[in-house]
Amino acid sequence: xxxxxxxxxxxxxxxxxxxxxxxxxxxxxxxxxxxxxxxxxxxxxxxxxxxxxxxxxxxxxxxxxxxxxxxxxxxxxxxxxxxxxxxxxxxxxxxxxxxxxxxxxxxxxxxxxxxxxxxxxxxxxxxxxxxxxxxxxxxxxxxxxxxxxxxxxxxxxxxxxxxxxxxxxxxxxxxxxxxxxxxxxxxxxxxxxxxxxxxxxxxxxxxxxxxxxxxxxxxxxxxxxxxxxxxxxxxxxxxxxxxxxxxxxxxxxxxxxxxxxxxxxxxxxxxxxxxxxxxxxxxxxxxxxxxxxxxxxxxxxxxxxxxxxxxxxxxxxxxxxxxxxxxxxxxxxxxxxxxxxxxxxxxxxxxxxxxxxxxxxxxxxxxxxxxxxxxxxxxxxxxxxxxxxxxxxxxxxxxxxxxxxxxxxxxxxxxxxxxxxxxxxxxxxxxxxxxxxxxxxxxxxxxxxxxxxxxxxxxxxxxxxxxxxxxxxxxxxxxxxxxxxxxxxxxxxxxxxxxxxxxxxxxxxxxxxxxxxxxxxxxxxxxxxxxxxxxxxxxxxxxxxxxxxxxxxxxxxxxxxxxxxxxxxxxxxxxxxxxxxxx
Numbered sequence: 001x002x003x004x005x006x007x008x009x010x011x012x013x014x015x016x017x018x019x020x021x022x023x024x025x026x027x028x029x030x031x032x033x034x035x036x037x038x039x040x041x042x043x044x045x046x047x048x049x050x051x052x053x054x055x056x057x058x059x060x061x062x063x064x065x066x067x068x069x070x071x072x073x074x075x076x077x078x079x080x081x082x083x084x085x086x087x088x089x090x091x092x093x094x095x096x097x098x099x100x101x102x103x104x105x106x107x108x109x110x111x112x113x114x115x116x117x118x119x120x121x122x123x124x125x126x127x128x129x130x131x132x133x134x135x136x137x138x139x140x141x142x143x144x145x146x147x148x149x150x151x152x153x154x155x156x157x158x159x160x161x162x163x164x165x166x167x168x169x170x171x172x173x174x175x176x177x178x179x180x181x182x183x184x185x186x187x188x189x190x191x192x193x194x195x196x197x198x199x200x201x202x203x204x205x206x207x208x209x210x211x212x213x214x215x216x217x218x219x220x221x222x223x224x225x226x227x228x229x230x231x232x233x234x235x236x237x238x239x240x241x242x243x244x245x246x247x248x249x250x251x252x253x254x255x256x257x258x259x260x261x262x263x264x265x266x267x268x269x270x271x272x273x274x275x276x277x278x279x280x281x282x283x284x285x286x287x288x289x290x291x292x293x294x295x296x297x298x299x300x301x302x303x304x305x306x307x308x309x310x311x312x313x314x315x316x317x318x319x320x321x322x323x324x325x326x327x328x329x330x331x332x333x334x335x336x337x338x339x340x341x342x343x344x345x346x347x348x349x350x351x352x353x354x355x356x357x358x359x360x361x362x363x364x365x366x367x368x369x370x371x372x373x374x375x376x377x378x379x380x381x382x383x384x385x386x387x388x389x390x391x392x393x394x395x396x397x398x399x400x401x402x403x404x405x406x407x408x409x410x411x412x413x414x415x416x417x418x419x420x421x422x423x424x425x426x427x428x429x430x431x432x433x434x435x436x437x438x439x440x441x442x443x444x445x446x447x448x449x450x451x452x453x454x455x456x457x458x459x460x461x462x463x464x465x466x467x468x469x470x471x472x473x474x475x476x477x478x479x480x481x482x483x484x485x486x487x488x489x490x491x492x493x494x495x496x497x498x499x500x501x502x503x504x505x506x507x508x509x510x511x512x513x514x515x516x517x518x519x520x521x522x523x524x525x526x527x528x529x530x531x532x533x534x535x536x537x538x539x540x541x542x543x544x545x546x547x548x549x550x551x552x553x554x555x556x557x558x559x560x561x562x563x564x565x566x567x568x569x570x571x572x573x574x575x576x577x578x579x580x581x582x583x
Contacts, residue, residue: 019047020417021054032312035324039336039349042422048300048313049443051325052535055339056439057427057455058352059327061142061154061166062522063436065461067129069093078129079142079432081458086431087126094128094377101125101377105388108402115411115419118362118374119429121386125377127365127431131340131353143328143340143353151502152521155316155328155340163505164521167303167316175508176517178528179291179303179316187514190528191280191291193305199514200264202271202531203280211254212267214274215582221245223252224267226274227582236270255478255513276570277578278540278562284308290533290563302535302563315535327438337424350424361399362425373399414454433458441529467491467498471518478509478516485516492520533563540566542574549577 015028026047036043044051060079067078069090080088089099104125109117132138133145140151146158153159156168165177174186183189185197192204201213210222219225220232221242228234233245240248254260282293287308289301295308304311307319314320315327320342323335332342336349343355351357352364360366361373368380371392375384383395390398406421413419413426427434434440434455435447450457468489475481486506489498499520509516517524542556549556558574573581 019050020045021050039334053439053443054424054427057434057437058425058430059339059438060432060436061438076129077140084431085123088129089126091128091130091132094126102387102389106386108386110405113409113411114402114406115426121376175505176524190531212263214271223249226270229583255515257476257515260515272569275573275578275581278560278572278574288561371395428454463498465489465498474516478513492523493518494523537561537563538565542577543571544573544577549580
């Protein structure tokens with residue numbers, strides 16, 4: 001089934017296929033076959049989850065190392081470890097004009113599998129120390145673009161004065177954010193959008209001057225509330241007058257870390273009793289997944305927004321059409337098996353960090369290119385294979401020969417998995433250790449499992465600095481701190497590794513009377529990450545037994561696909577029951 005020519009695909013109906021990797025059965029639907037025929041690739045031999053894991057093993061978003069620029073010898077921070085075999089240039093030098101990626105071009109060798117040759121190219125061509133595009137005064141960012149005056153950002157697009165954030169798009173003057181968009185002066189929010197001065201909130205939409213909200217919309221001056229709509233001056237879901245609210249807010253005084261912890265614990269308990277809709281889907285039609293906004297005819301999508309149409313298996317993407325299997329995609333159509341790619345682009349297959357390109361296949365970190373195959377680090381080039389320049393006629397002739405060669409001489413990894421044309425890059429060839437990639441977040445493995453799979457394991461580097469204080473010795477209240485705290489190296493409450501408070505962070509916390517964090521950014525991020533449902537769906541039915549809903553006295557029998565696993569403690573409702581309770 002998997003090796004059939006693409007022009008025969010439409011003869012088939014739904015097919016059950018056994019995944020090469022996990023051996024589980026998965027289904028390829030007629031619409032899937034139509035898409036594969038359109039982009040002229042064979043059907044996949046890995047199931048959707050294993051395809052996702054394989055792609056993610058090529059993306060190191062947040063683990064940074066000390067390295068050196070191969071051109072200048074300057075010390076720099078990089079997502080490539082110092083002992084890796086890859087050549088690293090400082091980002092601005094990499095984008096400069098005093099070197100040419102085609103100088104490293106390789107002539108295709110038909111005695112070796114394609115992927116073995118591509119790994120050789122990957123080691124030869126210089127890489128930027130961090131994957132940053134069009135940013136100003138932004139340090140320690142990775143897989144980001146269009147940021148100004150920001151710090152330690154990953155997997156995000158367009159922001160200003162943002163720090164400690166991931167998957168944070170179109171935000172300003174905010175910190176410690178995860179999966180947020182169009183927010184301003186916000187702190188420690190998750191899966192929230194269009195909020196202003198909103199803190200420690202989850203699934204908040206268009207809320208202002210509020211704290212500890214869950215599933216609230218259009219709320220102003222609320223604290224510790226769940227499932228509210230168009231409310232103001234509410235605390236712990238109780239309606240108060242404006243004066244009552246302000247007095248109680250002053251008493252709570254979460255500038256004190258002890259008071260903050262008490263409020264946080266109470267809020268987490270309150271969240272468990274909140275009725276939850278089976279999926280967070282807004283202004284969308286014929287979709288499945290979670291955290292979906294303004295989408296049409298898109299299935300198994302998670303964290304997508306704005307002009308999403310005719311897609312499947314997308315994560316963290318926006319303005320994407322007619323595409324499958326992507327993470328971090330935007331402004332693109334006909335993308336397949338892509339990571340961090342798009343930006344006014346079309347027909348990108350098996351790519352990583354490929355922007356503003358047309359007809360790009362098996363390429364990494366290429367920009368403004370057309371008709372490239374197996375390339376790395378190219379800018380504004382056309383008709384290149386393994387970074388070697390060809391004429392238009394030579395390119396298409398050799399491309400056809402290489403695809404046939406990939407079928408006849410596939411790459412076989414250490415586990416015996418077969419990689420022909422149509423498969424993403426093998427995870428064992430990734431430049432990164434599995435444990436430092438996004439794959440470890442979503443598909444965690446122990447060191448022994450990682451090594452047994454043929455992947456790379458990266459040991460934690462020793463911290464450059466030793467802690468000068470432990471967090472318990474910090475002043476309890478933000479008002480009792482001075483800028484002297486910027487000179488402290490604090491031991492994290494959780495992982496015991498040292499961290500510092502930066503000036504912008506301190507000024508932000510002081511301005512909004514928020515406590516000094518007792519954990520490092522990595523641990524704070526992991527805490528937020530664990531509060532977001534996995535990119536996976538389970539078939540369940542509505543849990544509503546309440547009389548008076550459309551189902552009368554009996555239990556609601558509506559079924560749906562949800563990212564809440566059956567063994568979770570939350571109360572999950574279908575759309576109709578949820579609306580009757582919450583709206």
